Amino acid sequence: MDRLGVALLAVSLASFANAVVKVLDLDVPESVEIGSTDEIVMVCNFVASKDEAAEMKWFYNGNIEQIYQWIPDSDKPPGAIGRFKERLDVEHSSPDPRAKYNTLKIKDVSYDLSGNYTCKISGIKSEDSQTKQLVVYSPPKSDLEIILFKNENLVICTVSGIYPMPKLDFYIVDGNETRNIDEEIESDSDENGFNVTARYRFDNTTLSNPTTFLCNLTIPGTDYNLYKELDYYLEDESVIEDEDYTDWLISNETTGEEASIDLNQWHAQNVTMEDSSGIANHPTIFASLLFLSTFLLIS
Incomplete structure (x- = not known):
């Protein structure tokens, strides 16, 4: 191996040594059809050095709204926080002690679960995070x-x-x-x-x-x-x-043409137009008025 290769390897090893916590993979379903399941499971796989006191936090739609917290090397159970507190199954666990509660299990699937989910691992010397989007959708009720x-x-x-x-x-x-x-x-x-x-x-x-x-x-x-x-x-x-x-x-x-013809016929048969003098411009009504006027004059 040449000197450049040795130098690059040394830099890589040094970077790995400094990165004492690392999110390896964030497993979040891209989409879930409403009614297809009663729960959604998300898994945050991470590594942390043995002497690092790591802490896991889950956030919804950014780094402000925290929904879950777990300290791997603590005897304290994980805690649900915020809007999904009543829907998170905090007892769902894995056999691996270092990954026992790295899973987010949300019950009662509904549209409000759509959004971005962030898993953040924090240590004394470093931290790492990944974010994935989830879309809860419903197919159309009618055909396209x-x-x-x-x-x-x-x-x-x-x-x-x-x-x-x-x-x-x-x-x-x-x-x-x-x-x-x-x-x-x-x-x-x-x-x-x-x-x-x-x-x-x-x-x-x-x-x-x-x-x-x-x-x-x-x-x-x-x-x-x-x-x-x-x-x-x-x-x-x-x-x-x-x-x-x-x-x-x-x-x-x-x-459109047929509708126009029908409308014109209806209009001619049922609508009485008025001229500027206010007298109805309809042949039958005009004849009746003329007969009445003549009768009054004779009387």
Whole structure:
């Protein structure tokens, strides 16, 4: 080994000797589907030199809100602190004395458990920490749908009852090209979660025939993904789609033109217009007034 290699090895050994406590691994699930489990387990694996009085602390969303504390070489039991105090199982343990209570076990899984969890190991000479994110999510209560309103040149992608707020991406497959489109996103929330709709108004003259609309849904921080596509043929009166529900919805909708005609007919039959003099401009009413005036004059 050359002198440079020896020097680097010496530096590495010195660094290890000084790092008397070290978090080796923080095992936190990236995501948990609501209802899939009754508890969440997180493990903080660490090493500490034998003569180091190490202390373990867990924090939620930063280093301010502490939720757990344990001193490995102490006879004191671990303690739960803060918002999760009643939901932490402090008796959950490992056979290894130095890692007996290095596990965080949280009961009653709910959305408020989503956040960043930090395990911090502190000694007299050094300290170390790692942070991982957890997302508690719920799949949508409804199917992901693409609906096309042909007479309005409007296509929407919609989903409801999902948590947390998802990300909707709209794409157009035009020939051999797939491109992202700038959609309008509308959202609201209720007791079932978020309801989200992405809308896109298209120009028929710019589309190839057929054109495929793609909608992709993801929940940030998870690997949850839904995908839907709809094929649009310009000359057809209906839209070809891979689910009967959307075919039915589009084939049974009232077009904008038909609605306009029906509304005009209703308006002509049921609405009485007034002129500037305030006299009703309706043939039947006008004739009645004329007859009454003539009768009074004769009398």
